[in-house]
Amino acid sequence: MEEKQIVIKELWKIFGKDPKRVLKNDNLGLTKTELKEKTGCVVGLKNINLEINKGEFYILMGLSGSGKSTLLRNIIRLVKPTSGDIVINNKNITKMTNDEILEFRKDTFGMVFQHYGLLPHLTVIDNVAFGLKIKGLSKEERYSKALEVIKTVGLSGWEYNYPGNLSGGMQQRVGIARALANDPDILLMDEPFSGLDPLIKREMQDELVELQDRLKKTIIFVTHDLHEALKLGDRIAILKDGEIVQIGKPEEIVTNPEDSYVKEFVKDASPAKVLTAGCVMEQPDVLIYSWEGPRTALTMLRSSNRKIAFVVNKHKEFLGVVNESALLKIIDNEPSATNIPKEIIKPRAFVHLDTLLEDMFHIMAKEPLPIAVIDENNKFKGKITTDILFENIIPLGGHNE
């Protein structure tokens, strides 16, 4: 069971005068526009329930006005929820006093903003050390920690420049460094890359993934960009009008959109960028265990009408493939052989469970025959053929119509 870092229960946020009254009567079933007409209040978030695991890369996605940024700000209580509970590290932050929440923020969160939110009158290093200064660390401690994270984000040499002299991508690196300097449990990122040009954006995304691999922070990432969401997210929550429409892994969202809103969202998504070997692989018709005799193997091969078969050892570790002619040769030469000799097992291309279809194209182009799928322990899990690959890369929009 994975450790829950954030649990949100029945969270509501209503903007307007005396918002609590809106929740008291039977308004709860109304839509955003109906509620606005009836009460004059705007629904920011509507009955949000979600759980985020420790170390998870969690995406909040939706169009503008869907409440994704509001939800993010509720989690750090920059916006105070109208009702409901937000439990972070087993502490209910909705019940904290203002002083408690200030203390809680210092140790728990690092936040990255769309327009960077840097202080223009401070140098890069002072910006990075800002959170540490608020925490009350000495200048020496602040600077040594700040230099470390500046190096992490690749900004060494720019410490004493002002943010105004840096490009957008570099400014956002300062923003990320500032968030990391506190060594927070949770990183909150509010559309951090949407202001950057496409090339820089991709580069920053790749670096963020790498960083996440290394640091294992819990990241909550707000975006309206589906490709970004699919690329980065472990799980994605899609919001519409303040409500969660669907929560799922990227491949679930793409292959199984819950309603027309999500469907519209994922219409242009290329499955090759989302689906992994693990979700499209098939079980092979024949699987040969290396301790079986050549004759058994041959019989199995022939009965299923195949020319080659995958071979695994007794731990189900993938060894390679054998073909009919090699088996026949062994049977002729060494009739007494009780298992398949290593020499005739040929190595074969394989992919991992989490390999994206996109990354398989060049392998499949060279190997017309099925390739093996293995897990991180080298265990054989299934096979992928060119047919399977082609079936799965048709964009979803076209597929459904």
Place this chain on the structure above:
Amino acid sequence: MSNFPNSFSIPLDKWIDGIMEWLLINLEVFFDFIGFVILNVIVTFENLFLFIPWFIFIPLVGFLGWKFVGKKSIAITFMLMLLLIGSFGYWELSMKTLSLVITSVFFSLLIGIPHGVLMARSDKLESIMKPILDGMQTMPSFVYLIPALMFFGMGKVPAMFATIIYAIPPVIRLTNIGIRTVDKEVIEAALAYGASSKQVLFDVQIPLAKPSIMVGINQTTMMALSMVVIGSMIGAKGLGMEVLLAINRIEVGKGFEAGISIVILAIIIDRITFSFSKKR
């Protein structure tokens, strides 16, 4: 023709007169105390400026001009202009005027910046303060010059009081605007890192509002200087008094000399204080 009905009249004049009378009787000690404080600050500045000899003061201003405005030619111009004042025979009076202006700016900032900060933090206070500030700027200054005279007697103190009322609105307004226009995301960022509202104010809002506040200080200074002639009418000695005397004696040339001296002080103060608003 329809005349405004005579029966409908609000006797505001009587009320204000009543209030004045009451204040004069009951708060005499209080006004004496305020007068004492203001007078001491003026005298301190006056002593300081009169203590510095002209041959040190002029290069000092030149240095400030070079350091802050950033051009050697400007520094030299400043020094020549001050020499001109000296050649008119107005050195001592200029120093008195300068100390009066600096004292009124000192009090204006002391009162004005905190008010601007408070105003920026409350929409309600802003809506109350705005018409008051409008009133302070547009009310003919003689209207409050007379009550000031009644409270503090003749001399520098009531002149100072009137100057503060006239000169304080820009610094309040521009502090308010400066703080209100600080990027919301930057404030959010500070809050997200656990900054208290005090830390947000001193580490984020005031530094980012600094250029705007500096423009406010500049404006306040200029307005204070423009009050010196009016201040001299109730006994504040200085260049203003000289202008007034020259007018009374119909000495056009003298009037211009004193007037030009005021303009020179204004230009130098303006260029130096304005340069602060452009610095990072």
